[in-house]
Amino acid sequence: MKAWFRLLRLDTLRLTRSTGVAVAVVLFLAIGIYAAWRGGRNIEAAASSAVAAETAYQDQLEYLLASYPPTTDAGEVLYYLAFPAPQPSLRLAALARGRTEVESASLRIRLLALEGQLYEHETVNPTLAAAGDLDLAFLLIGLLPLFIIALTHDLVSSEREGGTWNLVRLFARRRRLLAPKLAARAILVGVVVAVPVAVVAALAGFRLDGRAAWAVALVALHTLFWFALCLGVASGRRSSTANAMILVGTWVALTLLAPAALSLANAILHPVPEALELTVRQRQGYHEAWDLSKAETMEVFYEDYPEWSDRTVPEDVFTWAWYYAMNHRGDQAARDASRAYRDVLREREDWARTWSLLVPPLAAQLTLDRLAATDLGAQLAYQDAVRRHHERLKNHFYPLFFDTAPIDAVEWDRVPDFEPAAREESPVRAGFPAAAALVLASILALAAGLRSSAPRAD
């Protein structure tokens, strides 16, 4: 045992004294800490965006109440008012940013037709988004494997090429020789993973709850997969160069090609014409109503709100009740297309989740996004929460419109607050399939590698 630790110390020293390794460690740690800092900043930015939505609402309300006489119809003032619908982000989003760069989680919703407002997105700069984003998840899932490959591809071959392998083999069994070497590398990799993760946890303030524990476990399992793969390839009799080419080739295939090919296939298999369809229909459904009799519009409105069917509107004058019913008609017209749109997106998400299980980096990345609630599924859940909020607002204000109440009559502090989407999915449910896939992939990679190398004598 003592000898084992001496070998471990020796290997660790040998590793850290190599200039290439030292440079890689320093670079990796530097980028890791930077990415962790950015993750913390992104969380702050999301929080200040939520505050902005709230402040904008207060400012707008104050302005409207000051510029309209108190006898103005409530419906007229409410036409302008945008209600905040901020979804707080999980702290874990600092680790896996997912789609938050593109999607707004602080929508501002007016009482008008919802389908025209629900798909606003962030003020993203397309150039930066196209260049790709660097969050800690990408560093740990995308780039860390290359560091592991650099450290382990020549585990055996370097000794053999240096002529020392046969010598050391005289004194110990293969496994006893490899174990301390592997352990030394695992320690080094552990350090470059643990430091940025600790920094991001401290900066974003997330505790090691179920989600975070699963996220850390997935990163660990994904790292394990690459160690297994590298060990499998490195224990063969190939040269260091051949090992490096095989491993980097595998990395390119798993980290760049497979995701890109699957993305393209997903887009081709599940087209989304509904996005444009629902826009066209919503607009048409609302505007057509201007040319119909008011009773016709109200009739379809009562289909969805039978509780108000006894509140009729006059045919010859403009009423806000009718105006908002026309808006509702727009949403009604877009309803099927909107549902179909969500269905296609869910299909895309399910398809991606299933196929990603075959590609370890994808499985890990998509699951991290899912745990951090920054994936497409979380975005759809947020949109549903906004839908429910819009509905609550309508239920709250419609009685005022039917009564042609003035703004005076609005009790502003009783306006319903936004109820964020619940993150109900248990972390086990989200994390388990990918974890199982990663364990299986690790076993397969190791077994395949060792089988091809084991029977031969060294």
Next chain:
Amino acid sequence: MGLRNALLVARRQVGAVREDRYVVFLLGLVIALGVVAVLGARHHAASEAEQRARYQAMVERQWVEQPDRHPHRVIHYGFLVFREEAPLAFFDPGVGAWAGTSLFLEGHRQNTANFGEARHATGMLRFGRLTPAAVLSLLLPLFVVVAGFASVSAERERGTLRLLLAQGATPAQILAGKVLGTGAVAALAALPVGLATVAIAGSGAVGPVSAGRVAGLAAIYAAYLAGWVLVTVLASSFRASSRSALALLIAVWVALCVAAPRLGASVAGALHPLPSRAEFTHQVELAMNEVGDSHNPQDPFFRALRDEYLARYEVASVEELPVNWGGVVSREGEAISSRIQEEQQRDLVEGQRRQDRVLSWTGLISPYLAARDLSMAVSGTGPEAVEAFRAQAEAHRYDIIQRLNDLHINEIRYENDRAQRLSREHWAEFPTFGTRPPPVGGTLAARSLSLSALTLWILLPLLGLGLARGRLARVGVERSGS
């Protein structure tokens, strides 16, 4: 004589590559991927374009088929426009996926374009896209590395470098030959993607593509890949072993093609943060509240405007004006709100351009970014194309809305204003929308940084090879002596 030696070495290098089963396998893989990328991207782009054209036609028909309507009703009915992608978007989609596709143009407010392709994508998109441009800019360099990392070092390790020198080949001829040989293999790998792209562009199926743009793309990728060939041979000539040359080159590839673009984009975002959507709309509202609201008759700005009109026409009330006062208010309100929103929007776009400039500077380190930047400029899929669409759509919006306001002013009587309708014949007189893409000359001229970066990408390794030429012989002698 010199050329003949170089060509002999080049042929030798091609032969070495042909014997390497691994490299031949990769060559097949790269070619297959390239062709799949061209076909897949073409299919996808075609179906997207077909969708947009279908809905654009539907929207235009709906516009013309509107019944008799009050012009202000039509102002709110508005117009939907869809962003057309450039014909070469199938080759290099550029930033298009992250920009909105459909934009609703209406009175009083500037909307943002929604439904970009990235909004419909899953988290997989994070790892990149399989497009012909990505195959050429991301994968081919790695193939060049694999095909050329041993070009000089293997000769040295086998002792054949000494033989070549002894047979009278100069170090310069050997290096030139290695560059030519590796370049030939790289060209072979890139050719199918290039030919497939030219065939599709030339067929006219994607829309008119000028030969100049195709030639520009060919030049950009030829220069970019030539730089990789030079760097690869350079590393192979000065590193002590093939193994360390490969390690160095792979590290360079990861740093330049995978890490630098993301790091650059992240730093650009950190240096010049944009307001979030909620913050931006809040800013716009605050600016709008300061000047007044055309829908609100109590607003002080519009009271002053009314007094001015009454004085100009020497009448006592707006009812007596020869024009429709309601329409005038609407037109003036539109002019003011458009100006304010456009100012805010320009600030936002300016913020994005500041971020872009940080990324352009990163291009000096990462030729991948520089090549991408130039490639999307020539393909017509860069940020300026997105901005051109936005600006042109806004101009179109403003034009249509003010025409409608003029109809309101001149064709609708003030008395009982909202009860009147305008004959539907008017709707057919409105112009339809079409994007005019920015000219390629201007977009290239604005990218001097990327052009210089690509030039440096060739010149610096050439300089390095010039210096390595002297060492090549020495290293050879040292090796043989040891």
